[in-house]
Structures are given as structure tokens and as C-alpha cells.
Amino acid sequence: MTDTQWETYEVFHQTKKGDAHIHVGSVHAPDPQMALQLARDQFARRLKCTSLWVVPSRCVTATNYQDEDFFAQTTDKSYRDPKAFGAPDKLDPHAD
Amino acid sequence: MQTNFPSQLPQDGIRTLLLAMADDELVLGHRDSEWTGYAPILEEDIAFSNIAQDEIGHSLVWFTLLTPLTGLTPDQMAFERSYEEFTCCRFVTHPKGDFAYTTVRQYLFDEAERVRLTALSGSSYGPLKEAAAKILREEAYHLMHSKGLVERLGDATEESHRRMQAAVDLAFPQALGMFEPIDGEAELQKTGVFPGNVTLEHEWLNNVVSVLRGASLKLPIQQMNGKLKPQCKPELGGRKKSHTAHLQQLVDDVQLVYRMAPGGKW
Amino acid sequence: MNMQERAPEEKQADFEARINRGERIEPGDWMPEEYRKSLIRMIGQHAHSEIVGQLPEGKWIPYAPGFRRKLTLIAKVQDEAGHGQLLYRAAETLGKSREEMMDELLTGKAKYANVFNYPTPTWADVGAIGWLVDTSAVINQTMIAQGSYGPYARAMKRICYEESFHIKQGYDLIVAMANGIPEQRSMVQDAINRWWYPTLMMSGPPDSLSLHSKQALKWKIKTKSNEQVRQEFVDLIVPQIRALGLDVPDKECYYDEKTGHHHYTQPDWEELKRVVSGDGPCNAERLAVRRQAHEEGRWVREALAAKGEKNRQDRSAA
Numbered sequence: 001m002t003d004t005q006w007e008t009y010e011v012f013h014q015t016k017k018g019d020a021h022i023h024v025g026s027v028h029a030p031d032p033q034m035a036l037q038l039a040r041d042q043f044a045r046r047l048k049c050t051s052l053w054v055v056p057s058r059c060v061t062a063t064n065y066q067d068e069d070f071f072a073q074t075t076d077k078s079y080r081d082p083k084a085f086g087a088p089d090k091l092d093p094h095a096d
Numbered sequence: 097m098q099t100n101f102p103s104q105l106p107q108d109g110i111r112t113l114l115l116a117m118a119d120d121e122l123v124l125g126h127r128d129s130e131w132t133g134y135a136p137i138l139e140e141d142i143a144f145s146n147i148a149q150d151e152i153g154h155s156l157v158w159f160t161l162l163t164p165l166t167g168l169t170p171d172q173m174a175f176e177r178s179y180e181e182f183t184c185c186r187f188v189t190h191p192k193g194d195f196a197y198t199t200v201r202q203y204l205f206d207e208a209e210r211v212r213l214t215a216l217s218g219s220s221y222g223p224l225k226e227a228a229a230k231i232l233r234e235e236a237y238h239l240m241h242s243k244g245l246v247e248r249l250g251d252a253t254e255e256s257h258r259r260m261q262a263a264v265d266l267a268f269p270q271a272l273g274m275f276e277p278i279d280g281e282a283e284l285q286k287t288g289v290f291p292g293n294v295t296l297e298h299e300w301l302n303n304v305v306s307v308l309r310g311a312s313l314k315l316p317i318q319q320m321n322g323k324l325k326p327q328c329k330p331e332l333g334g335r336k337k338s339h340t341a342h343l344q345q346l347v348d349d350v351q352l353v354y355r356m357a358p359g360g361k362w
Numbered sequence: 363m364n365m366q367e368r369a370p371e372e373k374q375a376d377f378e379a380r381i382n383r384g385e386r387i388e389p390g391d392w393m394p395e396e397y398r399k400s401l402i403r404m405i406g407q408h409a410h411s412e413i414v415g416q417l418p419e420g421k422w423i424p425y426a427p428g429f430r431r432k433l434t435l436i437a438k439v440q441d442e443a444g445h446g447q448l449l450y451r452a453a454e455t456l457g458k459s460r461e462e463m464m465d466e467l468l469t470g471k472a473k474y475a476n477v478f479n480y481p482t483p484t485w486a487d488v489g490a491i492g493w494l495v496d497t498s499a500v501i502n503q504t505m506i507a508q509g510s511y512g513p514y515a516r517a518m519k520r521i522c523y524e525e526s527f528h529i530k531q532g533y534d535l536i537v538a539m540a541n542g543i544p545e546q547r548s549m550v551q552d553a554i555n556r557w558w559y560p561t562l563m564m565s566g567p568p569d570s571l572s573l574h575s576k577q578a579l580k581w582k583i584k585t586k587s588n589e590q591v592r593q594e595f596v597d598l599i600v601p602q603i604r605a606l607g608l609d610v611p612d613k614e615c616y617y618d619e620k621t622g623h624h625h626y627t628q629p630d631w632e633e634l635k636r637v638v639s640g641d642g643p644c645n646a647e648r649l650a651v652r653r654q655a656h657e658e659g660r661w662v663r664e665a666l667a668a669k670g671e672k673n674r675q676d677r678s679a680a
Contacts, residue, residue: 003461004663005137006670008451025520026451027139028460030248030663030670037241038139041146042444046524065390129423129432132439133416134651136659138447141416145440149433156429171428195662248669249662256665353485354427361542362427362535 009035010060011043014051021053029054101165105221105287109280111165112183113290114224116278116335117212118158119184122174124205125151126346130192147202147238154231161223175354179347185273185334189343196259197267199249203242204271204304209235211299220288243307250311257312264313272330275300279335298323381582386512389455397581400574402456404583405514409449410467410474414648416442418482419491427485434531435488441528445521452513468653476634477560479642486539486546486553492532493602494554494561498595500525502565502584505591510582533602540606554603555611559629565592567631596624 006028012021024043029035035054044052063070078084082092101107128148135141159170166173188205192198213235216228249256275297284290301317301324308315316328333339354362368376373392380387387393420439426432450460466472477495482488500522507518539546566588569575578584586594596615603610614627636642 001461001465003459004660004667005460005464006663006667008454025448025517027447028137029139030666031673034244034248034666034670037237037244038143040237041143042139042447045142045146062390065388066392126424129436132423132436133413133420133443134655136655136662138413138443138450140662141443142440142447145436145443149436149440152429152433152436156433159429175428195659249665252665252669252672253661255661259661349424352425353422356427357543357546361538361546362431 006030008057009039009054010057011035011039012053012055013043013047013049015048017050021051026057027054032056102221105289106280106283107165109278109284110221110224110289111162112278112280113284114158114162114165116183116185118155118162118173119182120188120205120274121151121155121158122350123182123184123343123346124188124201125149125153125155126350127188127190127192127198128202131198136195143241147241150234150238154234157227157231161227171354172359175351176358177347179339179344180337182339182343182347183278183335183337184343185270185276186331186340186343187267187270187273187334189334189340189346190270191342193263193266194259196249196256196263199242199245200260200263200267201271202238203246203307204267205274206235206239206242207303207307208271208274208296208300210239211296211303215291215296218288219290224289246307246313247311250308250313260311261313264308264315268315268326269328270331272297272326272328273332273334276330276332276335301326381510384582385510386515387510388512396577397583398456400577400581401511401514401583402453402458404574404578405449405453405456405511406458406463406466407473407475409446409453409463410472411478412442412446412449414467414474414652415478416446417648417651418478418480418644419488421482422485422488425485426488431535438492438528438531441524445517445524448517448520449514452511452517455513464656468649468656470649473638475564476637476642477564478648479637479645480556480560481644484549484553486536486549487557489532489535489539489550490553490557492528493536494532494557494599495564496525496528496532497599498561498564498591500529501591501594501598505586506584508585514583537606540608551608554608558611559633562592562595562626562629563631563634565589565595567634568628593623596626600624600626 008026009029009032010026011024013024014021027035027038027042029038032054036052039052039054040049043049125148128144128151132141132145132148135144155174156170159173162173163169187201190197190201193201210232213228213232216224217232219225219228246260250260251257275293277293281290281292285292305315305317305324316326317324318327319325374394377387377393377397387397416439419435423432423435423439426435450463453463454460463472467474482491503518503522503525507515507522509515509518536550539550541547566572566575568589569579569587572588575584575588579587600610600615600617612627614625616625617623618625637645
């Protein structure tokens with residue numbers, strides 16, 4: 001069966017300037033410019049939006065859930081956690 | 097009727113102009129909405145439904161400007177008037193056809209809107225000037241969408257080219273009817289309300305010719321004395337309330353349920 | 363140790379433990395083949411329901427009385443396409459293409475919510491669908507939004523937000539007509555009479571009769587039984603119908619003080635079987651329309667794809 005549904009583009013949506021772009025879903029589109037337009041109609045017709053990114057799904061490289069070891073942090077790493085030190089919080093301009 | 101209407105401006109002419117635009121948008125928006133559930137692909141179904149809502153929404157804006165000039169609400173004007181009183185161009189009343197015809201029609205209309213609304217954004221009649229500037233911003237997206245489709249479908253495949261050329265052959269003479277002169281146009285021009293259809297048509301022709309030819313589509317047009325001149329018979333009559341049978345059916349449909357309890361609770 | 367190196371029984375036990383802990387399953391996670399197949403079937407059916415569901419109400423767009431109703435109805439039917447789009451995408455994450463799913467729908471191989479096989483002969487039906495059918499849908503969808511498969515649950519959250527607009531516009535339409543002229547009021551009662559049982563059937567047959575329900579519950583694809591969802595719907599909607607001075611088309615429907623629920627008559631499950639297997643009033647018509655739209659749009663999809671491909675090649679050659 002020939003697939004006439006077009007390839008998919010992942011859509012990233014920025015609500016207002018200063019916010020990060022958030023992944024909201026994907027659209028089928030024949031090219032990047034149409035992907036932007038179709039994403040606008042599917043994902044921004046109600047939500048406020050200042051910017052959209054579209055990326056062909058085939059361009060996304062992702063980790064594999066089956067390879068849990070990719071994220072393994074099994075030995076002590078407290079040396080890089082600011083809470084692991086006895087120093088007073090007042091030193092930190094960001095402490096509440 | 098509006099009591100604080102600027103005395104130096106032609107109220108009749110403004111009413112005529114607003115009604116022509118309101119009727120154009122309502123009828124085209126209605127035709128556009130016929131694609132909801134039937135578009136070639138899901139994403140386009142969603143996209144085109146936005147365009148349909150926008151066009152009908154624009155019609156509502158124009159009818160709202162007419163309320164102080166007629167004493168009638170938008171619903172009364174759209175849902176209680178006989179089709180014989182409509183002043184839309186015949187172009188927008190034709191059935192939606194295939195997606196090629198719809199796309200070409202939408203593009204030709206969007207390009208005309210851009211030209212007309214840009215001009216009206218400088219109108220001497222305040223309410224018209226404000227509304228035109230607002231609508232123009234939404235129309236930018238329509239033009240991007242319809243122009244994008246024309247540019248792509250015009251020469252993509254042998255079949256798309258054939259259908260798009262057939263659509264242009266049919267739609268172009270019809271589209272010229274958008275610029276049919278309206279009553280009181282000279283007054284509107286003199287008072288700075290509206291630059292007149294002749295001016296708008298020239299600018300529109302320059303734009304559409306380059307886009308359509310760029311998409312490998314032929315037009316019955318010739319360059320004469322530095323100006324582009326259509327070489328076909330325009331489909332006129334709409335502004336003079338001479339309509340196709342399609343409009344009668346369309347208005348019957350639009351008003352079908354409403355007529356059960358006109359002005360009632362819906 | 364990686365998942366690939368474990369024995370199948372261990373993987374299955376692990377998977378079920380994750381489900382029981384309320385964890386989400388994502389595309390790419392190991393999952394039993396039965397889970398994958400069930401989800402594809404369920405999500406696909408849900409997606410098909412949305413796009414077939416555009417037709418019964420979409421039919422009334424040309425006739426909508428007044429600007430507000432016309433605009434609102436276009437927006438509502440547009441949302442249904444949007445929901446279909448989100449759901450097909452969720453199903454695609456499980457390895458099935460949208461083209462394949464469309465083909466199954468159009469050749470009658472796939473099912474969709476039987477409620478959309480009923481006709482909409484009057485404008486009041488638009489209100490009845492928004493109010494009754496969408497309320498039932500939201501109860502179901504809110505539950506699925508808590509379900510185990512990530513993409514499906516996320517799609518549901520988005521969809522539920524838009525559905526609240528659907529219910530409100532439907533209810534608003536019904537209330538307006540119920541307060542209108544006698545002909546409008548009787549049109550509303552007639553629509554409620556016709557949509558009551560088809561809506562009850564939407565929640566699915568009693569779980570004792572449903573093959574798929576038990577499995578879906580076990581894997582937390584859904585978290586309530588069909589009966590629970592149906593009871594929730596009845597308890598919610600009956601007081602609303604009565605508050606409008608309209609009749610519930612079920613003489614046996616009454617509030618039971620002891621249980622705190624409304625007693626109601628079960629729908630005719632034989633009718634459901636008939637309608638679902640293609641013998642409903644509009645099955646053939648609905649599919650024919652979708653098939654026609656799909657075929658007539660083929661040249662457009664192919665042309666835009668060809669143009670996209672050409673542009674891509676031109677760009678890489680540059």
C-alpha cells in the first residue's frame with residue numbers, strides 16, 4: 001500500500017517569549033513550510049503562541065528505554081551537590 | 097440610523113460597499129465550510145476549517161458595521177434577507193468544485209482581500225479603517241496558505257497541473273466580477289473612503305499574474321500599453337443583484353433552520 | 363542488565379508490576395504483543411470515531427441558525443478532526459501507519475463508535491450530540507487520561523480540555539430551544555428520545571459480555587468498567603434533563619436512595635451488535651462519504667508529496 005499520508009514533523013510550541021519550546025505533538029506534512037502552517041492550525045488555534053518549531057521526526061535522535069544503563073549513576077556523586085557541604089546557606093546568593 | 101454619522105461622507109455608498117464585502121465573505125465562508133469533514137487530508141481539514149471560520153467572522157464584522165446604518169442586526173441581515181437582495185459577486189456563489197477550484201478561488205479572493213483591505217486601512221471612514229486593519233492581519237495567513245497551495249499544486253504532477261489549469265480557466269473570468277463597479281463609487285473615491293475597483297483590480301492583476309505564471313499556469317491576459325488586460329468576458333451581475341441559481345439554494349440552506357423561528361431563541 | 367537480556371516471563375512480570383505501580387508505558391518500552399495489539403485497536407477505533415463523528419453534525423453546518431451557532435459548529439467539527447489527528451498519532455507510535463488505519467476504516471475492517479451510525483434528522487440533534495454523547499465521551503476520556511499508555515493518556519488530556527467546550531455548546535443549544543416556541547421544544551424532546559439509548563450504548567456492553575474490557579482493565583488502559591462509566595453518565599445527565607422540564611425516555615429510570623444512583627433500563631445489546639456489524643441506519647452512508655473524500659483527495663496528497671520531495675532534492679543539490 002502506498003502511503004499518501006505524508007511524513008511526520010514533531011512540533012514544538014513557545015507560549016510566550018522567554019519560555020522554552022515544549023513538544024506538543026506532531027503533524028503529517030509534505031514539506032517544512034506547510035508543516036509550520038498545519039502545526040499552527042492544529043496546535044495553536046486556541047493556545048497563545050509566539051513561536052513554533054517543526055522538525056522531521058526522522059531527524060530526531062533519541063535514547064532507548066531498553067538501555068537504562070545510559071542514565072546509570074550508581075556511585076556516589078554527592079561531591080557535586082551543594083547540599084552535601086556543611087557550608088552555611090548564606091554564602092549562596094540563590095538560597096531562600 | 098446612526099445619528100453621529102460624519103456629514104461629509106456618503107452614507108449610502110458606504111452601506112453599499114459594506115454590504116458587498118459582508119455578502120462576499122458570508123457566501124465564500126459558507127462554501128469553505130463545506131470542506132469540513134471532506135478535505136484531502138486531516139491536517140488540511142483542520143486548516144481549512146480555520147479559514148472558513150475567519151471568513152464568516154469577517155462577514156460578521158462587516159454586518160456589525162452595518163447595524164448602525166440599517167437598524168438591523170447581523171443575524172437579521174444574513175438570515176432574513178431574500179437572496180435577491182444579496183450583493184455578493186457571482187464568483188463566490190459557485191459550488192466548491194474539486195480542491196483545485198477551491199484553492200484557486202480562495203487564492204484569487206485572498207489576493208483581492210489583501211489589496212482591498214490595505215487600501216481601506218487608509219479610509220476616511222473611521223470604523224471601516226479600523227476594521228480593515230484588524231482583518232488584514234488575519235488575512236495574511238490565508239494568503240500564505242492559499243498562495244502556498246497554488247504554488248505547489250500548479251506544477252507538482254501532471255494531474256495536479258491539469259486540474260489547476262482547468263480551475264484557473266474557470267475561475268479567472270468569474271474572479272473579475274469581484275471588481276464590478278458598485279453604486280456610488282465615484283462619491284466614495286472623492287471623499288477618500290475607497291479608492292475604487294479599477295485601481296484595486298490593476299494591483300490585484302499584477303499580483304495574481306506573477307504567482308499563477310510562476311506556478312506554470314496560463315491566464316487569458318495580455319500586456320497592453322504597460323497595463324495587464326484580461327482577454328476574457330468577466331462574470332458580472334452580482335453587485336446589481338443578478339445572481340446564479342446556486343445563490344438561491346445557498347441562501348435557502350443558510351436560512352432553513354432559522355426560518356422556523358425567525359428572531360427567536362436559537 | 364538490559365531488558366533484551368532478560369527472559370520473556372521476567373519481562374512480562376516486570377511489565378505488569380509497572381502497570382500495577384501506576385507507571386506509564388512509552389513507545390519503545392518493551393510491551394506484551396497483546397497489549398500493543400489491544401492499544402492499536404482501541405486507539406484506532408477512537409480515532410476513527412472522531413473523524414466519522416464529524417459527519418452527523420457537520421451535515422448541519424450549512425443550516426446553522428445564526429452567526430454564533432454557525433461559527434461554533436464549524437469549530438466543534440474542526441475539533442473532531444483535530445482529535446482524530448492526535449489519536450492517529452498516538453496509535454502510530456505503536457508501529458501502525460495512518461494510511462493503513464485509514465484503509466481499514468474505509469474497507470469496513472475497523473470499527474468505530476456505533477453512536478455515529480445513527481442519523482441526525484433535525485437541528486436539535488446537534489445539541490443532543492454535544493450534550494449527551496460528548497458528556498458520555500468525556501467521562502470515558504477523563505478515565506483514559508489516567509491510563510497506562512503515555513501517548514494515549516497525553517492525547518486524552520488535550521482532548522478533554524476541548525470537549526468541555528463541546529458539551530457547553532450542545533447544552534446551550536438545547537436550553538435555547540427548550541425555552542423557544544413549542545415546535546422547538548418538541549424537536550428537542552424528540553432528539554433526546556432518539557439519542558438516549560445510543561448514548562448509553564457508547565460506554566460499551568456490560569463487562570460480562572465484553573471480550574476486550576477485562577484485558578483493558580487489567581493493563582490499566584482503562585481504569586473503570588463499562589458499567590461504572592455508564593452509571594456515572596446516567597447519574598450526571600438525568601437531573602439535567604429533568605431540570606429543563608424534559609422527559610427521560612426511560613419509564614424505569616428513578617433515583618434509588620439506598621444506592622445513591624439512578625436505576626435505569628439497560629439498552630438493547632442485540633441492537634448494538636447489529637449496528638456495530640454494519641447494519642445500522644447510517645453505516646454505509648458514513649463510510650461511503652469518507653471513502654469518497656479519501657479518493658477525491660488522493661491527487662492532492664500525491665501532488666504535495668511529490669512537490670515536497672522535489673524541493674528537498676533541490677535543497678540538497680544546492
